[in-house]
Amino acid sequence: xxxxxxxxxxxxxxxxxxxxxxxxxxxxxxxxxxxxxxxxxxxxxxxxxxxxxxxxxxxxxxxxxxxxxxxxxxxxxxxxxxxxxxxxxxxxxxxxxxxxxxxxxxxxxxxxx
Amino acid sequence: xxxxxxxxxxxxxxxxxxxxxxxxxxxxxxxxxxxxxxxxxxxxxxxxxxxxxxxxxxxxxxxxxxxxxxxxxxxxxxxxxxxxxxxxxxxxxxxxxxxxxxxxxxxxxxx
Numbered sequence: 001x002x003x004x005x006x007x008x009x010x011x012x013x014x015x016x017x018x019x020x021x022x023x024x025x026x027x028x029x030x031x032x033x034x035x036x037x038x039x040x041x042x043x044x045x046x047x048x049x050x051x052x053x054x055x056x057x058x059x060x061x062x063x064x065x066x067x068x069x070x071x072x073x074x075x076x077x078x079x080x081x082x083x084x085x086x087x088x089x090x091x092x093x094x095x096x097x098x099x100x101x102x103x104x105x106x107x108x109x110x111x112x113x
Numbered sequence: 114x115x116x117x118x119x120x121x122x123x124x125x126x127x128x129x130x131x132x133x134x135x136x137x138x139x140x141x142x143x144x145x146x147x148x149x150x151x152x153x154x155x156x157x158x159x160x161x162x163x164x165x166x167x168x169x170x171x172x173x174x175x176x177x178x179x180x181x182x183x184x185x186x187x188x189x190x191x192x193x194x195x196x197x198x199x200x201x202x203x204x205x206x207x208x209x210x211x212x213x214x215x216x217x218x219x220x221x222x223x224x
Contacts, residue, residue, distance in 0.1 A: 004155070033211075042216035043156075043201070050210075058211065090155055099143060099205035099212055104155035 003027070004105040006091050011110045019078040021108050023091030031094040032074035033102065034058075034066065036087040043090065049074055050098055081112045117145070117202045117215035125221040132189040134218040136202030137182075145178055146203045146212065147187050156201065159187075192222045 007022035023032065033048040035058075045058030047066040055066050063085060067075045074093075078085055088109050092102040120135045136145065144163045148156040162169045162178045162185065169176045175188040189196055199219050203212040 035214075040216070043214040045211055048211065056210065088153075092156075098210045101146065101158050101161055102156075102203075102212065103158065104148075106155045107153070109153070 004091060004093055004103050006089075006105040006108050008108050009106060011108055013078075013081050013110065013112050015082060015112060017078075017081050017112075019081050019110070019112075021076040021078075021089055021091075021110070023074045023076070023093075023105055024072050025074075025093040025103070026072065027093065027095065027103070028071065029093035029095045029103075030071070031096075031098045031100075032068065033092040033094075033098075034064075034074065034076045035090045035092065036060070037090055037107075038087050046076065048098060081110075083112050086110060086112045117204045117213060119200070119202055119215045119218040121218060122216070123219040123221070125223060126192060127223050128192060128194055130192055132192050132196070132220055132222075134187045134200050134220070136185045136187070136204075136215060138185075138202075138204045138206075139183065140206045141180075142204045142206060144205055145176075145185050147174075147176060147185075148201045148203060148214075150199045150201065150217070152198070159200075189220075192220075194222050194224055196220060197222045 004025045034046045035043045049068040065077045091105040094102045117138045146161045147159045150156045199217040201217045203214045
């Protein structure tokens with residue numbers, strides 16, 4: 001079974017802090033994704049990566065950056081956290097194309113105070 | 114606007130009944146996928162149906178796809194309390210590099 005893990009289930013940070021969310025997958029998938037999920041807005045794609053060191057902006061990249069130094073790990077970085085970044089963050093990975101079946105991690109619920 | 118939109122937004126039925134959820138989308142697709150999300154958890158892939166397929170089954174799940182109407186339905190037969198979750202459709206528009214998720218149907222199964 002594919003396993004996607006995220007570094008934290010719950011996280012509380014202060015406004016202005018730099019926040020790192022880590023995601024690791026164990027199935028050698030080329031593609032990895034970061035989404036945020038908010039009530040009434042569904043899942044929105046922040047960034048995705050189709051290879052090591054490659055990244056593409058999603059629909060809402062502002063205020064975020066990503067890093068993919070190793071194939072199994074995809075990090076989401078909030079350079080200076082703001083209260084409007086309070087959300088559920090979901091990481092996913094996929095094999096083959098970026099439009100194929102995605103395997104999700106359990107999510108990180110981030111609260112920015 | 115969303116590529117895929119689920120209907121209804123919420124559905125509450127009795128255990129043992131069948132549950133049907135619908136998804137409509139706007140542009141041509143390669144495939145359409147359904148996912149389930151239990152409260153506070155990540156999404157779990159249920160089924161993928163390709164644009165040249167009309168119907169697909171997986172256990173108690175039945176998915177249909179009508180590309181002429183740009184719509185899909187997910188049927189869960191003989192529902193159980195454990196089926197209580199949100200269900201999302203995801204589509205890949207032609208030329209897009211990503212999946213676009215709808216806002217989901219919240220399904221509640223009452224014992």
